Amino acid sequence: MNLTVRKKIFLYMGLLVVIIGISHSVTNQIYMNYVFDQFRKEEISAGYLNATPSEQIEVLKKYVTDRMKWIGPGKGVFILVIGLFFSLWISGVLSLPLRKLMAAIERVANGDLDVNVPVQTKDEYGKVIETFNDMTLRLREAEDARRRLIADVAHELRTPLSIIQLKLENAHQTGQNVPPETLLRLYDEVIRLSLLVEDLHVLSLAEAGRLNLDRKPLNLTKRLEQIVDDVNMEAEENGLIVHLYSKAGDVTVTADARRITQVFINLLTNAIRYTPKGGNISVVIENEVMDRDRLYVSVSIIDSGIGIPEEELPHLFDRFYRVEKARSRHSGGTGLGLSITHQFVRAHHGFIHVKSQLHKGTTFTVYLPI
Numbered sequence: 295m296n297l298t299v300r301k302k303i304f305l306y307m308g309l310l311v312v313i314i315g316i317s318h319s320v321t322n323q324i325y326m327n328y329v330f331d332q333f334r335k336e337e338i339s340a341g342y343l344n345a346t347p348s349e350q351i352e353v354l355k356k357y358v359t360d361r362m363k364w365i366g367p368g369k370g371v372f373i374l375v376i377g378l379f380f381s382l383w384i385s386g387v388l389s390l391p392l393r394k395l396m397a398a399i400e401r402v403a404n405g406d407l408d409v410n411v412p413v414q415t416k417d418e419y420g421k422v423i424e425t426f427n428d429m430t431l432r433l434r435e436a437e438d439a440r441r442r443l444i445a446d447v448a449h450e451l452r453t454p455l456s457i458i459q460l461k462l463e464n465a466h467q468t469g470q471n472v473p474p475e476t477l478l479r480l481y482d483e484v485i486r487l488s489l490l491v492e493d494l495h496v497l498s499l500a501e502a503g504r505l506n507l508d509r510k511p512l513n514l515t516k517r518l519e520q521i522v523d524d525v526n527m528e529a530e531e532n533g534l535i536v537h538l539y540s541k542a543g544d545v546t547v548t549a550d551a552r553r554i555t556q557v558f559i560n561l562l563t564n565a566i567r568y569t570p571k572g573g574n575i576s577v578v579i580e581n582e583v584m585d586r587d588r589l590y591v592s593v594s595i596i597d598s599g600i601g602i603p604e605e606e607l608p609h610l611f612d613r614f615y616r617v618e619k620a621r622s623r624h625s626g627g628t629g630l631g632l633s634i635t636h637q638f639v640r641a642h643h644g645f646i647h648v649k650s651q652l653h654k655g656t657t658f659t660v661y662l663p664i
């Protein structure tokens with residue numbers, strides 16, 4: 295039976311009243327029988343039988359009244375004991391889930407997040423316990439993410455820092471002037487470090503919902519034409535050309551031009567980076583795309599590149615996530631690009647869809663509300 299705690303309390307209290315009522319009338323009955331039996335034994339004698347009826351009634355009345363003096367307190371004690379016993383039992387039953395939860399809460403308060411309280415009832419307590427279990431699961435996940443993040447940041451900082459340190463130590467030990475190419479290498483590593491720190495800063499702001507957006511009407515078609523022009527330089531070096539198709543003429547959205555530009559540059563750089571020579575990359579703009587009763591502008595970046603295995607898709611927007619780790623690090627990626635892209639689009643109340651087929655290509659579609 296799935297009763298709420300309120301109904302259980304009501305039921306138990308009702309039961310208590312019934313039990314007290316029944317014990318009251320049963321004890322009355324038993325005691326009265328006993329009193330009349332005693333009367334028969336003790337009072338009915340020849341004298342009594344010879345008395346007038348009104349005298350007999352007086353004697354009976356006096357006898358019963360005398361005896362009744364005792365039943366009040368005696369029955370009171372009896373009912374009190376039954377009532378207390380029953381209340382003790384009810385309070386135990388009703389507070390058991392709470393006591394289990396308290397023990398678990400104390401463990402969490404002491405830093406042990408590995409707790410799970412079994413849900414045994416479907417009442418309010420069951421729901422509270424379920425929510426508590428969800429909460430500790432979230433806390434565990436957040437704690438894991440925090441640990442991973444620190445490990446990743448440390449790992450990413452270590453490589454450029456050790457290169458810089460090694461080169462400087464070398465220059466210091468040999469006592470020679472640092473050649474320009476070494477300086478250039480050092481400078482590259484410093485730039486890499488500051489980009490990484492900047493990316494992490496922006497990402498933490500966006501995740502906390504504290505990203506300042508300078509939202510103005512933006513001609514998305516024009517902006518994408520410029521972006522495609524800019525990235526085509528890099529694409530050509532890789533033997534690729536990026537084409538832009540607009541199915542809707544000029545499309546305007548209210549957005550922060552700088553952040554939106556960053557979104558498409560990140561997606562296009564990925565498309566170029568992960569598409570071999572001779573492949574195709576296109577950008578397709580569509581206006582008034584409907585999703586769950588809202589109208590969006592959609593921009594798809596379609597490449598015919600290496601693709602992404604299906605099992606990797608759910609992690610794609612995680613910080614520092616790379617599908618082919620060695621390869622990406624070699625080509626300079628840190629795995630922050632898509633996390634930043636995702637956060638920027640989210641800050642504009644939009645979303646991103648990914649479709650991919652291994653060795654065939656990938657399509658990222660950005661939806662921005664109109």
Ligand SMILES: Nc1ncnc2c1ncn2[C@@H]1O[C@H](COP(=O)(O)OP(=O)(O)OP(=O)(O)O)[C@@H](O)[C@H]1O
Nearest residue numbers: 564565568616617618622627628629630631632656
């Ligand atoms: N168009 C694509 N085709 C195939 N794989 C992709 C594509 N876009 C992203 N990926 C995969 O997703 C991973 C994460 O992409 P993301 O942009 O976050 O990082 P990155 O490009 O490696 O580094 P960063 O953008 O920070 O310089 C990449 O390492 C790559 O494995």
Ligand SMILES: [Mg+2]
Nearest residue numbers: 564627631632
């Ligand atoms: Mg990238």
